[in-house]
Amino acid sequence: MTVTATPPSSSWPEDVLRLNAVCPYYTMFPLDFPLRQLTAHPKATRVLDPFCGRGTTLYAARLAGLPAVGIDINPVAVAIAQAKLIQVTPSAVVRLARQILDGGMRDTVPEGEFWQWCYERETLRELVTLRETLLEMTTPTAAMLRAVLLGILHGPRNKNLPSYLSNQMPRTYASKPAYAVKFWKKHDMEPVRVPALEVIERRAKRLLDAAPLARGGRVYLGDSVETLNGLQQRFDLVVTSPPYYGMRTYVADQWLRSWFLGGPSDVPYGTQGQIARQPNQEAFIQALGEVWAATARRCRQGARLAIRFGALPSARTNPEQMLLASVKESKAGWVVKDVHQAGTPPKRTRQAQQFGKAGSAVDEIDIVAELIGLPR
Ligand SMILES: C[S@@+](CC[C@H](N)C(=O)[O-])C[C@H]1O[C@@H](n2cnc3c(N)ncnc32)[C@H](O)[C@@H]1O
Structure with missing residues (x-):
């Protein structure tokens, strides 16, 4: 079993971290969030992010010397995240x-x-x-x-x-x-x-030039629940950040990058499987719960699930209540061990930014749960 201590981003030479910034993506979380989880769980052997976005968790795992699997429904996210696992000159x-x-x-x-x-x-x-x-x-x-x-x-x-x-x-x-x-x-x-x-x-x-050694893993394009149900591997650390409730325009905002990946030469306004497309909060909580349940089925007993979550100011929701309700809803054996404020996200990484309301961003929260009960 690998035992690693993963230093924070400030301890790494700047050029080692550059590949993580290969392409911006809305709502990326800072590298230090997954790095902290890796440090807190030094016995982790394989890392999962079921909403991987541009693959920040995957890059943190690479720095820690671990293989990682990412899933995202947006082809732009997948194309960026894939680069985080690749070793080429x-x-x-x-x-x-x-x-x-x-x-x-x-x-x-x-x-x-x-x-x-x-x-x-x-x-x-x-x-x-x-x-x-x-x-x-x-x-x-x-x-x-x-x-x-x-x-x-x-x-x-x-x-x-x-x-x-x-x-x-x-x-x-x-x-x-x-x-x-x-x-x-x-x-x-x-x-x-x-x-x-x-x-x-x-x-x-x-x-x-200074990219760290790649440690393997894979990025899947698809819905997290469907993809997780088809996976064989087991994970012991999950670090992720689902879209805020109501946040579903990932493709439209990245329309030019979507075009480059084979999409139409005009803005596609569809929400294409985005989890936050649900019509109301209850349906969203239930959909998130299904992701945590599918995640549990792919995790070992004792695995850790760390989630960062927030809210669009316009949505008038309580992100902490929503997230805790979704974990409870999953009925999958996740026991919440820690809940704390992550602070207001930096302006450039806020999910709210695209609505032109970055100034009024709501604080994000982090929760950490441990898989204690038997997954269904
Ligand atoms: C908050 S972002 C994740 C950002 C990531 N932490 C990073 O650092 O780049 C949430 C991601 O969830 C993806 N997503 C939304 N619905 C999904 C679904 N049903 N299955 C898989 N991914 C989904 C979105 O496309 C988006 O990239």
Whole structure:
């Protein structure tokens, strides 16, 4: 059995942590939350996150030298999280990108004002060529290149060397097309040529030069309950953060990254299996309870479940009550050992931010439960 003490993020050299920031994702929790759980449970051997988002838990497990499994219903989250488990060199990533671009450029690019203004024509052709080739590829190098591209797809325009391929945009979420076009026109911002390979090269080197040794594991695309029911492995540490009640626009807010992964070239407004799509709080609590029950069935006796949860200010809910009710609802043997305030999340990581109400974010809570009863 592995016994590890996992230091907090401040103890790691900054370049070892860079891969964790390969691409922003709404509502990611800080690396220190899973690192603290790993330190508190040093006998853990395999870690699970059934709502893995961009894979922060998976990266913490990698730092601790442990394999980890993540599940998410959003293809963007899965593509980012996969990179957290992969070991490749920056030169392999750059070689693949060059090979794809040298292999023949695609001519068919998405049409319309948004696309004309978002990317310079040649940059868009490179992007489409990379997108279409990567859609057919499943190797670890392709998965890493895909995650690197998701991270440079859109963001602010630099004065010096470009870091992003797009015209001016936020990096955390993709602006809606009509709004973006209006902004670019108003500020007279024509897109400039950004050679994709140069940005890929700089970014891959920065992210991967000091990446820690990968320790194995896997990321699954799908609903957590359905996926957990099909798994064979057993876990002894679960660290996760479900969407807040009412938070279901993960795909629409990441529509440009969704397009890169094969989605439509316009905003998809569906909620696509999101757990927070339930019509009322009772249904949401029950759905969460089903996740904790399915998790228990895949855990060893004595396993720990650490959950961070909060609330959208607009939802007027009590996150602590909701979360405790969901654990009770699971009737799966989880016994709550600790409940405490996690504080107000930093502005950039709040689930509330996308509603433009980040200033009024509600405190998050952490609960830790132990699997004591027999899972059903
Ligand atoms: C709060 S985020 C997790 C963020 C993560 N802790 C991180 O650091 O990136 C919640 C995630 O749950 C996912 N999700 C929502 N419903 C789901 C379901 N039914 N099955 C699996 N994942 C789901 C969302 O797509 C979202 O990525």
